[in-house]
Amino acid sequence: MMIIRKYIIALLLLIPVIASAQTDRDYIRQGNKAYKAKQYPESEVRYRKALSINHENPQALYNLGCALMMQNKMSEAVKFFQKAASTEKNKFRKSKSYHNIGVICQGSKMYPDAIKAYSESLRNNPSDNETRYNLVLCKKLQKDNKQNDKNKQQNQSDKNKDKGNKDKQEKQKDKHQKQDKPQQNQPQMSKDNAEQLLNAAMQQERETQERLNRSRQQQQTRRLEKNW
Template identity: 40%
Template sequence: MVFAQQERKYIRHGNREYEKAKIDSVTVDTTKYQNAEVEYRKALDVDPNNWDAIYNLANSLLKQGKYHEAAKQYMAATGMYNPDKEQLAMAYHNLGNAHLLSNQLNEAIEAFKNSLRNNPSDYETKYNLAWAQDKLKQQQNQQQDQNQDKENPEQENKDKQQNQNQNQDQQEQEQDKQQQQQQEQQQQNQQEQQQQTQEQEQQISKEDALRILEALQNDEKEIQEKVQKQKVQPKKRTTQKDW
């Protein structure tokens, strides 16, 4: 009887400190929440299975930003053998909040669902569940976008390399085409030069032929003149004296 009274006294002291901290709506008075935590732990030293002490301790830890410690106490509150559905709904609801503040969205969603199983009409739990689900979807979409961003540089590098290869092939083709055109132009120039040389040679040969022909004609003319002279001149007779 004495222990029960002492236990309730500690819980009342803790609740008083907790309410004092809630009065300040501008800043969070963690000192008063710490004082409440101390009182709730004193109550649990008297009775470790006191559901109110465990649940209120979890609330004071949550207000101090000790989310993981708070989640452990909420889990302990849900695992006790004697809580009713309303108590379970409250513990699971705040467990969901602790996970939500730790950005453990999957755990938060599961806790809110368990809370609604025990109190399906609780509007605040429904709202928190929808918010957590929407937040999780946003994170998944963001993660998907990041994965795509990681894949895109690889694809961009592949496309860039492919474009470089195509540009290189095109440049090589242009160079080959230019070389071929240069070779064809050189061959054409050589052919024209050879043709011009042959024509010049042919022209020289004709000139030589004319000179030779003219020389032959001159020689023939001289020969004919000599022949004619020989015909005109009288032959000298040699007379022998007849002795």
């Protein structure tokens, strides 16, 4: 009789523990309530608690990605959306995960990744017109980006050519200026050498004048002789 009573007490003690235990669905509901109230950090806590009980719960994974997204934790949100997409069996909900990945990549101008995510979303839900619109828009933006990059490269190439031509013209100009300038590096004439050259020139000038004078005198003498 005493043994039976002990078992009953033990069972009665376990009842409050079992009653207080919450399931992953309970935490998801609490997280959804906080999310609707725009209490995103609190909803994140609840969804993480749900995943601590069942780490492959696709609803908890997707909702946690949304909560992170609303807090601008984009890279982490993508990680949970990818996990949700890989574990989700329902194609409609799977498409939502890929759609959100596309939105994040598009916002970061990662157009190839956004296009890939939107395309995957449409494979699971071909009737999603919003995803289709975003896919077309991303393709256009990617094309525009490539054209802009091409134009920038062409402009840079033209600038480099112009700069090269300008540098070439400057070098030619410097070369002509150097040729026109007197050679400053030539040894300068000393004062003594200058005086010697000057004296020599003066001496040459005197000799020339003397020759001219002698020539005139001879001519005059000849004229006198002829007149006589």
